[in-house]
Amino acid sequence: MSVIYMLLIISISVAVIFFIAFIIAVRSGQYDDSYTPSIRMLFEDELVKEKPKKTIQTKTD
Amino acid sequence: MEHKTCFHCGDDCRQNLISFQEKSFCCNGCKTVFEIFSENELTCYYDFESFPGAIPKEIEGKYDFLSDGTIVDKLIEFNDEKTQIVTLHIPHIHCSSCIWILENLNKLSSGISFSQVNFGTKKVRIAYNYKENSLKEVVLLLSSIGYEPYISLENYNKDIKSIDRSIIYKLGIAGFAFGNVMFLSFPEYFQDDGFWIDKYKSTFRWLMFTFSIPVVFYSAQDYFISAYKGLTSRFLNIDVPIALGILVLFIRSTVEILFELGTGFFDSLTGLVFFLLVGKFFQQKTYSFLSFERDYKSYFPIAITKITSGIEIPIQVYDIQKGDRLLIRNQELIPVDAILINGNASLDYSFVTGESESVRKSSGDKIFAGGKQISGVIEIEALKSVEQSYLTQLWSNDVFNKNKTTSFTTLTNSISKHFTIAILSISIIATTFWLLYDASKAINVFTAVLIIACPCAIALSAPFTYGNLLRIFGKLNFYVKNATVLEQLGMVDTIIFDKTGTITTNQESTVTYNGDKLSGNEEVLLKNSLRGSNHPLSRSLYDLLEEHNIISLNYFEEHIGKGIEASYNNDTMKIGSANFIGHNHNTSVLNTTVHISSNDVYKGKYTFFNKYRKGVSKLFKSLKRNYDLVILSGDNEGEYENLKKLLPSKTKLIFNQKPTEKLEYIKHHQSEGAKVLMIGDGLNDAGALAQSDVGISISENINVFSPACDIIMDASKFSQLNKFIKASKSAIKIIKMSFVLSFMYNIIGLYFAVTGQLSPVIAAILMPLSSISIVVFTTLMTTIIGNKIK
Known part of the structure; x- marks a missing residue:
């Protein structure tokens, strides 16, 4: 089989894999709320920092 | 005096300052929330934003109905032996602290397994073990930390709506196919013949054919459906030439590769559908936190x-x-x-x-x-x-069952009628010519004309112009339901205003005092008595009075629904309704009043008046030249003289209108050919807002209730109404200009088509070029308009 067929199969299957990934992402609702996750991802660090402390530390103004 | 602000909610701690852990709070409610958070190590809440909280409200007994199983069943969306899932709307969600605390609810109550916030819709989805926590307890927990959910009749009988994601799928498929087809058609763009291309071109061609099948039959299906509907109702909408173009492209390309006549136009076909869907997607700007469909149920x-x-x-x-x-x-x-x-x-x-x-x-x-x-x-x-x-x-009333947008012919559709007829005649004339001259080319020319004339650029002008303007307006707190509304807004000739809450403001009132002048001591006592009261009238009167020293009263009592009694040294004061004061009050006056007596001697009364919004007079002056202006009020004629002075003389003033009468008034004017813009705010305007061509609901706080309408407008933008209408008018001009631009592309394309020289490469260049230049042109122009409003 000529190399061109190999290349076609590879390139199209890569494209199809990405396409399937896109469909799965849409189905799982990733595009329904595009704002909250961007804030949520910033929270985890804060949580870890706070856990070992026993005293309450908050911002005073 | 320096005011301390509440650590929790940011309000002034002017009435009773509570100190706790070196922080000041305005009330016990706020302090309690802080205590709940600090006991559960959730004080991070205060780190993301300053003053994120809300004062928890008194809710005793309010949610007793949640103990009723049948009501609970109507609210929850999932229920098995252990877990229930509920989605609650919480209006207070406004910052990152809110998201953080609501997603950490499981730390406050062991029964809650997870909670997830959707910031855009201000909703939180909570899963909980109902053996440990009933729904009522979850709601009470939320209320106790200042996040009281909003449960209304609308939640009852709700159908579980599946989210319509079809446009994303269609766009994704079209984009995927477009990219792949482009890449497969490259070899033939650059090489016409030769050993290599001859050997592989049929593979390329059939692959392109495969890719374009889902595009034609799935991604583009809406255009076929819409065109069919248009034709059956004898109406040539813009989708007719589009569907015709797509169909001809597909059939001609398939025939070409089947008989090895050429490479076909699959690249143009998939590109065309992709661009059209991008336009559609762009136009679908939705404000998920607003609802334009609300009725009394919500x-x-x-x-x-x-x-x-x-x-x-x-x-x-x-x-x-x-x-x-x-x-x-x-x-x-x-x-x-x-x-x-x-x-x-x-x-x-x-x-x-x-x-x-x-x-x-x-x-x-x-x-x-x-x-x-x-x-x-x-x-x-x-x-x-x-x-x-x-x-x-x-x-x-029937008006609530009618779909407004379907009865309106958009600019694009009205132009497409002439366009379609013109294209069909050009293709027939060209084909007849070639039949006589060189019959072998006739069918080529016929299809080429239909392909190149496919009004992609025309179909894109309106979505991109309106889509972009919708976004610009949204940023300026002027929320438009959809693109059609913008077009209708540009065409109105009559503007009808509601009075109360629309041209007057609910937030501020002015007050006048009638009676004996209060002495200095009395003023101090009055101001200090009002400080202790939470009644809305006391609050607004307190804000309107001059600052005085703070004294601690000897005696203070608030009689709910009646008034306040207070004393300091030897002076007593009563503030409240006429009956409470013991004054025989002439009740024929319709304004709201607060009466005052000092040492049981009647002193006088404060009368509240609605204050007109800033810039009302200016706005009416700027509008009077181009529009018929009407004030349609449900109130009595008490304000007639004031309005007469304030507004241009030709403004019609109509009072004592019932909700249905408002609706009929608008209907009557529409039957005389007027395009009516109605601006109102309350539920009593709901009928008029639905009947009018464009209904604007004005709101002091866009997150709270507003009746069904086409546009929700922030009250602070009221004086700029004229600018928004002008911008919508300019949008229509932009669309007309881009029509001219796309006609020029069509003429160039038609030249190639009619002379029988349309090759796939020319089509593949001309189509995206025209689409992209229209997109750039409309986006630039609308941005310029948008800057003018600011």
Whole structure:
């Protein structure tokens, strides 16, 4: 089989894999709320920092 | 005096400062929330934003109906043996702290397994073990930390709506196919013949064919459906030439590769569908946190307390029957027309009429549905069921079942009629010519004309112009439902305003004092007495009076629904209603008043007036040249003279209009050919807003209730209304200009088509080029318009 067929199969299957990934992402609702996750991802660090402390530390103004 | 601000909610701690752990709080409620958070190590809440919280409200007994199984079943979306899942709307969600605390609810209660916030829609989805926590406990927990959910009749009987994601799928498929087809057609762009291309071109071609099948039959299906619908109703909409173009492209390309005549136009085909869908997607700007479809249901409670032989039981609002005894607590809504049996009613009808001051009623009085009880507990007897009440009857009018947008011919569709006819005649003339001259080329030319004339650029002008303008308007707190509304806004010639709450503001009022002048000591006592009261009138009067020294009163008592009694040294003062003061008051005056007596001697009264919004007069002056202006008010004629002075002389002033009369007034004018823009705010305007060509609902706080309408406008933008209308007019001009631009592309394309020289490469260049230049042109122009508004 000529190399061109190999290349076609590879390139199209890569494209199809990405396409399937896109469909799965849409189905799982990733595009329904595009704002909250961007804030949520910033929270985890804060949580870890706070856990070992026993005293309450908050911002005073 | 320096005011301290509350660490929790950011309010002034002017009345009773509470210090706790070196932080100041404005009330016990805020302090309690802080305590709850600090006990559970959740004080991170205060790190993301300053003053993120809200004061928790008194809610005792308010959610008793959530113990009723059938009501709970209507609210939850998932239920198995252990877990229930519920989605609650929480209006207070406004910052990252809110998201953080609501997603950490499991730390406050072990029964909650997870909670997830959707910031855009202000909703939180909570899964909980209902053996440990009932729904009522979850709601009470949320309320106790200042995040009281909003549960209304709208939540009842809701169909579980599946989210429509088809446009994303269609766009994804078209984009995927477009990219791949482009890449497969490259070899033939650059090489016509030769050993290599001859050997592989059929593979490339059939692969392209495969890719374009889902594009034609799935991604583009809406265009075929719409074109078919248009044709069956004898109407040439823009989708007719588009569907024709797509179909001809597909058939001709398939025939070409089947008989090895050429490479086909699959690249143009998939590109065309992709660009069209991008336009459609772009136009679909939705404001998920707003609702343009609200009716009384989203305002009414889901359940109410019924008293049967001395026992209180929660019942669903729809189950209320004539003659039922109902208990209305403080801050609860009157769901049906009724007679007041027990207690002093002070009803706030601001959502219904826009009138901000409360209405007092005593037992035996008839009260209408829609008012909110704001002083203590009352008992009422239902006179009608929910649907038959005075207010809710409005929704049985036909206007609420009519779809406004379908009856409107858009600019694009009106132009497409001429366009389609022109294209069909050009293709027939060209084909006839070639039939006589060189018959072998005739069918080529016929299809080429239909392909190149496919009005992609025309179809894109409106979506991109309106889509972009919608976004710009949205940033300026002027939220438009959809693109069609913008076009209609540009065409209105009559503007009708509601009075109360629309041209007047509910937030501020002006006050005048009639009576004997108060002495210095009396003023100090008055100001200090008002400080202790939470009644809305006391609050607004307090804000309007001059600053005085703070003294600690010897005696202070607030009689709910009546007034305040206070004393300092030897002076006593009574502030409140005329009856409370003991003054025989002439009740024919319709304005809201607060009476004052000092040492049991009547001193005088403060009268509140609605304040007109800033710039009303200016706005009316700028509008009067181009529009017919009308004030259509449900109120009495008390303000007639004031309005006469304030507004241009040709403004029509009509008073005492019932909700249905407002609707009929607009209908009457429309039958005379007027394009009506209605601006209102309350539920009593709902009919008029629905009947008008464009209905604008004006709102002090866009997150709270507004009736069904086409545009929701922030009250602060009221004076700029004219600029928004002007911008919509310019948008129509932009679309017309881009039509001219795309016609020029069409003429160039048609030259190639008619002379029989249309090759796939030319089509593949011309089509994206015209589409992209239209997109760039419209986006630039709308941005310029947008800057003018600011």
